[in-house]
Each structure stands twice: as C-alpha cells, then as structure tokens.
Amino acid sequence: MMALLEVSDLVVGYDAFPVLHGIDFTVEEGELCVLLGLNGAGKTTTVSTVAGLVKPRSGHVVFDGKDLGRRSPSARVAGGISLCPEGRRVFPRLTVKQNLRLGAWTRRRQSKAVQRQLELVYDYFPRLAEREGQLAGTLSGGEQQMLAVGRALMSRPKLLLIDEASLGLSPTVARTVWEVTSRIKQDGTTVLMVEQNAGALPFADRALIMEKGTLVYTGVGDELRDVNLREAYLGA
Numbered sequence: 001m002m003a004l005l006e007v008s009d010l011v012v013g014y015d016a017f018p019v020l021h022g023i024d025f026t027v028e029e030g031e032l033c034v035l036l037g038l039n040g041a042g043k044t045t046t047v048s049t050v051a052g053l054v055k056p057r058s059g060h061v062v063f064d065g066k067d068l069g070r071r072s073p074s075a076r077v078a079g080g081i082s083l084c085p086e087g088r089r090v091f092p093r094l095t096v097k098q099n100l101r102l103g104a105w106t107r108r109r110q111s112k113a114v115q116r117q118l119e120l121v122y123d124y125f126p127r128l129a130e131r132e133g134q135l136a137g138t139l140s141g142g143e144q145q146m147l148a149v150g151r152a153l154m155s156r157p158k159l160l161l162i163d164e165a166s167l168g169l170s171p172t173v174a175r176t177v178w179e180v181t182s183r184i185k186q187d188g189t190t191v192l193m194v195e196q197n198a199g200a201l202p203f204a205d206r207a208l209i210m211e212k213g214t215l216v217y218t219g220v221g222d223e224l225r226d227v228n229l230r231e232a233y234l235g236a
C-alpha cells in the first residue's frame with residue numbers, strides 16, 4: 001500500500017482566524033478513513049482544503065505522489081478527487097439524472113463511460129434509479145444524501161471525500177449510506193469520510209479524531225473497535 005493522500009503541516013485559517021493548526025495525516029490507497037470530531041473542530045475545513053476550495057496558509061497536500069499546491073478545484077476533480085459536500089447541495093430544480101450527469105461534467109465527452117458510471121451509481125443506490133426523473137428538491141433527506149454521494153461518484157474519483165453524510169438521517173438510513181460507502185471502498189475507491197457520529201467507526205479502516213483544529217488521535221484496524229476510544233474522545 002502507498003499513501004494516496006498525504007497531508008503535512010497543514011495550517012488553514014479564515015481571515016485572521018486560525019482553524020487548522022498544522023495537521024498531519026495520510027490515507028492509504030484502498031482505505032476507508034473516518035475523520036471524527038465535534039461541531040467546529042475543523043473537519044469541513046480539512047476536506048475543503050483537500051478539494052481546493054479553501055487555500056491553506058502553509059503546508060502540503062500530496063495526492064497520488066504530486067503536491068497539489070494551488071491547483072484549482074476543477075483540476076483536482078479531473079485528477080481524481082471528488083467531494084460530496086456538507087448539506088448535500090443537490091440542484092433542487094433538476095432531476096436526479098440531471099444532477100448525476102453534472103457530477104460527470106469533467107468527463108462529459110466520454111458518453112459511454114458516463115453511462116456506465118450512471119449504472120454503477122444506480123446499482124449502489126437503486127432508489128435513485130427508481131426516481132431518476134424526479135426533481136431533486138422533492139426527494140427525502142436520505143434520498144438527497146444518496147444523490148449527493150452518487151453525484152460525487154460520477155467523476156470516477158480515486159479519492160471520494162464525504163462530509164457528514166449521516167447528518168439529519170435516521171439511524172437506519174445513516175447505516176445504509178455507510179454500508180454503501182463501504183461497498184464503494186471495496187470496489188476500489190479510497191474514501192475519506194467526515195462524521196460527528198461515532199457509529200461510523202465500525203466501517204472504518206483508519207480513524208482520525210480532531211479537536212479544535214488538531215488531530216488528537218489517529219489509529220487503524222482493530223484499535224478502532226476499542227470502546228475506550230469512544231469514551232476518551234467522543235463522549236459516547
């Protein structure tokens with residue numbers, strides 16, 4: 001295994017306000033990594049910086065062996081990084097299928113490959129296939145979350161970033177989304193998923209726990225099944 005994503009000494013702030021105080025972590029190729037933390041810890045800031053939506057003050061984001069420097073968000077999508085943003089952000093007045101096709105914008109000239117990817121997304125989320133012609137704004141919260149994940153998959157990322165997929169979902173629907181995420185990983189897409197919900201831990205190969213812009217815990221494998229971990233860091 002090699003690190004698909006390597007973040008080092010990353011310092012990020014908004015105006016004068018510092019948020020990430022120099023964080024280091026890696027995500028190995030083929031892993032599902034979960035980044036856990038409470039409100040305001042800096043999780044969204046972290047994945048937004050990896051996606052190129054926020055510019056760091058200093059530090060490095062190395063993806064697939066290349067330092068991304070100041071590369072634009074769209075260049076990062078073309079290079080294999082895709083973000084499913086916090087709050088879903090589906091286009092409410094477009095249909096499910098139109099939302100999905102927009103996710104494949106960087107590959108829009110490869111119509112056969114886009115069609116195959118659409119079928120793969122429908123295989124992960126059969127509910128989306130049933131509702132392909134429905135306006136996204138009329139979907140349930142859980143269905144909108146599935147659409148947001150599906151849209152992010154349409155660019156065929158090597159690294160899929162998912163920001164708080166479980167927020168506002170029932171435990172059952174949250175579980176479904178995590179199970180599908182686990183399948184997406186098994187099919188070869190590396191995943192970095194942000195969560196506040198420690199229920200995501202059993203699905204992870206690696207966990208990072210963030211407090212106030214600092215990583216206070218990183219662990220892999222069976223360590224993550226340890227109940228003390230939840231008590232010590234997550235108050236669960």
Ligand SMILES: Nc1ncnc2c1ncn2[C@@H]1O[C@H](COP(=O)(O)OP(=O)(O)OP(=O)(O)O)[C@@H](O)[C@H]1O
Nearest residue numbers: 014017019037038039040041042043044045046196
């Ligand atoms: N655009 C912005 N301008 C100014 N401050 C911001 C901006 N975005 C985030 N912040 C601040 O940065 C800190 C970290 O925010 P961030 O959204 O990264 O946290 P989070 O861990 O994703 O939280 P949550 O779980 O609530 O989504 C917060 O104090 C927030 O107020």
Ligand SMILES: [Mg+2]
Nearest residue numbers: 043044086164
């Ligand atoms: Mg957030």
